[in-house]
Amino acid sequence: MTPQRLIYETCSEYGIGMAHAELILSLSDVRYRWPGKASFALAIPNFSVASGERVLLLGESGSGKSTLLSLICGTITAQSGSVVVAGIDIASLSAGKRDRFRAEQIGLIFQQFNLLPYASVLDNILLPLRFAPRRNAMLSSPRDIATTLCAELGLPADAISVQAGTLSVGQQQRVAAARALIGAPPLIVADEPTSALDAATQATFLDLLFAQTRAAGSTLLMVSHDARLADRFDRVVQMADIASTA
Amino acid sequence: MILRLAFASLLARALTVGMTILAIALSVALFLGVEKVRTGAKASFADTISGTDLIVGARSGSVQLLLYSVFRIGNATNNLTWESYREIADRPEVDWIMPISLGDSHRQFRVMGTSTAFFERYKYRAGRSLTVDQGAIMDDLFDTVIGADVAATLNYKVGDPIVVAHGLASFVEHEDQPFRVSGILEKTGTPVDRTVIVSLQAIEAIHVDWRSGAKAPGQSTPADVIREMTLEPTAVTAALVGVKSRLQVFGLQRAINEYPQEPLLAILPGVALQELWQIVGIAETALLAVSGMVVVTALIGMMATIFSSLNERRREMAIFRAMGARPRVILSLLVIEAALMAAIGAIVGLALLYIGLFFAQPLVDAAFGLWLPIDPPSLREAWVLGGVVIAGAIVSMVPAIRAYRMSLADGMMVRI
Numbered sequence: 001m002t003p004q005r006l007i008y009e010t011c012s013e014y015g016i017g018m019a020h021a022e023l024i025l026s027l028s029d030v031r032y033r034w035p036g037k038a039s040f041a042l043a044i045p046n047f048s049v050a051s052g053e054r055v056l057l058l059g060e061s062g063s064g065k066s067t068l069l070s071l072i073c074g075t076i077t078a079q080s081g082s083v084v085v086a087g088i089d090i091a092s093l094s095a096g097k098r099d100r101f102r103a104e105q106i107g108l109i110f111q112q113f114n115l116l117p118y119a120s121v122l123d124n125i126l127l128p129l130r131f132a133p134r135r136n137a138m139l140s141s142p143r144d145i146a147t148t149l150c151a152e153l154g155l156p157a158d159a160i161s162v163q164a165g166t167l168s169v170g171q172q173q174r175v176a177a178a179r180a181l182i183g184a185p186p187l188i189v190a191d192e193p194t195s196a197l198d199a200a201t202q203a204t205f206l207d208l209l210f211a212q213t214r215a216a217g218s219t220l221l222m223v224s225h226d227a228r229l230a231d232r233f234d235r236v237v238q239m240a241d242i243a244s245t246a
Numbered sequence: 247m248i249l250r251l252a253f254a255s256l257l258a259r260a261l262t263v264g265m266t267i268l269a270i271a272l273s274v275a276l277f278l279g280v281e282k283v284r285t286g287a288k289a290s291f292a293d294t295i296s297g298t299d300l301i302v303g304a305r306s307g308s309v310q311l312l313l314y315s316v317f318r319i320g321n322a323t324n325n326l327t328w329e330s331y332r333e334i335a336d337r338p339e340v341d342w343i344m345p346i347s348l349g350d351s352h353r354q355f356r357v358m359g360t361s362t363a364f365f366e367r368y369k370y371r372a373g374r375s376l377t378v379d380q381g382a383i384m385d386d387l388f389d390t391v392i393g394a395d396v397a398a399t400l401n402y403k404v405g406d407p408i409v410v411a412h413g414l415a416s417f418v419e420h421e422d423q424p425f426r427v428s429g430i431l432e433k434t435g436t437p438v439d440r441t442v443i444v445s446l447q448a449i450e451a452i453h454v455d456w457r458s459g460a461k462a463p464g465q466s467t468p469a470d471v472i473r474e475m476t477l478e479p480t481a482v483t484a485a486l487v488g489v490k491s492r493l494q495v496f497g498l499q500r501a502i503n504e505y506p507q508e509p510l511l512a513i514l515p516g517v518a519l520q521e522l523w524q525i526v527g528i529a530e531t532a533l534l535a536v537s538g539m540v541v542v543t544a545l546i547g548m549m550a551t552i553f554s555s556l557n558e559r560r561r562e563m564a565i566f567r568a569m570g571a572r573p574r575v576i577l578s579l580l581v582i583e584a585a586l587m588a589a590i591g592a593i594v595g596l597a598l599l600y601i602g603l604f605f606a607q608p609l610v611d612a613a614f615g616l617w618l619p620i621d622p623p624s625l626r627e628a629w630v631l632g633g634v635v636i637a638g639a640i641v642s643m644v645p646a647i648r649a650y651r652m653s654l655a656d657g658m659m660v661r662i
Contacts, residue, residue: 073658075658099572108569118255130247131570
């Protein structure tokens with residue numbers, strides 16, 4: 001058993017986030033090719049994110065960002081190399097365990113259409129906890145925490161019970177942020193979360209996201225094509241520098 | 247929570263889901279309705295002759311005897327002579343016997359000659375006796391008691407005159423001997439409703455001037471002369487018999503069937519009914535199969551709806567996957583949705599059935615004499631409803647497995 005794995009298991013046993021582990025994410029010698037597509041392949045020799053860091057990953061569309069995120073989240077696995085998240089090599093887990101691992105360790109925010117439009121805001125926020133029993137067990141009252149998160153993310157007080165589909169795009173993104181943050185998963189992955197928002201909303205959203213990520217003690221990995229966001233992050237990584245596509 | 251989400255998802259697609267549920271509900275209502283009519287018809291038939299142990303007539307088929315003697319369907323090929331009737335009546339096993347003499351008609355209704363025992367012994371629908379709604383049981387030779395449908399159709403009241411026609415669908419009437427309506431029976435839902443009942447002697451009385459099936463020309467015996475005559479019948483069409491002990495039924499049946507003087511047939515009404523069901527069983531099964539196919543069609547319709555919704559729901563599935571749901575959660579979500587739709591459809595179908603029964607019950611009773619009971623769902627019906635839900639879940643496995651594959655390939659990124 002590796003020391004990192006020991007830390008992960010101990011931490012999750014006691015319901016502590018992985019904020020103190022050194023590297024929350026590290027990829028080495030990763031090679032991936034989509035099944036049935038001979039042309040597009042992604043190679044990442046080395047990429048890592050330290051715990052508590054706020055990293056912006058910049059890249060044009062088609063640079064393999066989405067593939068990288070899928071690798072990190074474990075919905076696809078690399079043909080070679082290792083993807084280690086919170087001390088666990090994802091490839092070592094079975095498909096079912098990877099899904100559970102994702103639920104426990106990673107909070108996800110997408111560009112848009114993040115929510116189940118027919119479900120209430122509360123159900124949307126609590127959805128990942130349904131698949132992450134440890135994350136759920138940490139929270140004494142998930143409902144109250146969801147309400148608090150909503151308030152801190154600047155959502156109206158009565159928003160919690162409305163249908164998610166009735167909210168504005170900006171509000172929906174905040175609900176998505178609350179859903180990613182609930183139960184304080186060690187890693188928050190955001191895929192262009194602001195690109196559907198206008199400039200003013202973008203700034204507010206990022207402020208709130210940063211504040212809450214820090215409060216939760218989580219690491220933030222954000223993917224974007226918008227270089228203007230760069231100065232707000234601890235570190236900026238160009239997709240082209242870490243990955244090669246062929 | 248998954249169940250709540252499945253429900254919310256259905257609610258969000260209320261129109262298509264509603265249509266699907268409606269189709270299932272109608273098919274379930276149809277299926278259960280056919281079942282109800284089927285069992286109701288059987289019960290109605292069986293109810294027509296409750297309390298009778300044997301039916302005796304001239305030798306023919308047992309179903310034929312049952313049909314003409316009790317249900318007034320078809321005609322007797324031969325009669326039972328009065329001597330035989332008397333001999334059977336005098337047997338020690340016989341508790342009661344009542345004669346039935348058919349052959350004449352009034353308008354579209356059959357005229358039946360019988361004894362007053364008929365009003366005491368005839369039982370229908372779990373032992374109920376005939377009751378006179380208006381007037382009284384016949385008292386005079388030329389009195390008649392008519393069934394409820396006869397009175398309603400021909401608008402007869404107590405005291406109205408009736409002229410009986412000779413034979414069925416004949417133009418020759420017994421106009422010399424008109425009858426008087428002395429009583430009208432309460433509705434029973436049996437062929438009695440469509441029967442004009444007279445005494446056995448009256449049947450003889452109107453045929454006094456008749457010789458071998460035709461009226462003797464120029465002869466017309468006055469009514470008061472007829473009243474003086476001993477009107478002993480020479481034959482009756484059939485007889486209903488009750489025995490003192492049920493154990494004696496088979497012995498009596500055998501004795502009558504082996505009666506040396508005349509070829510006779512005695513049948514157990516229940517056994518003859520079973521034979522009748524065997525004959526109509528094929529039609530019954532066909533009817534049931536057709537309504538079963540309608541249920542299957544509705545379920546396939548549901549499957550098609552789920553299939554067509556899969557593409558637009560890929561985003562939703564990707565969200566579930568991103569949140570850590572295994573592909574099998576997607577599968578079970580779709581199966582749960584289908585089972586919910588089928589369950590709601592089944593319950594709505596059941597409700598439709600009862601609403602339909604509530605309105606149709608008096609109409610069906612009036613039109614066909616068929617009493618459809620409004621009972622709580624039987625175990626069999628509960629099985630049917632449960633079967634629909636299970637079949638819905640099974641059918642939905644096909645699109646659900648496709649969704650499983652799609653979400654496995656899509657992961658959390660939808661590439662359309």
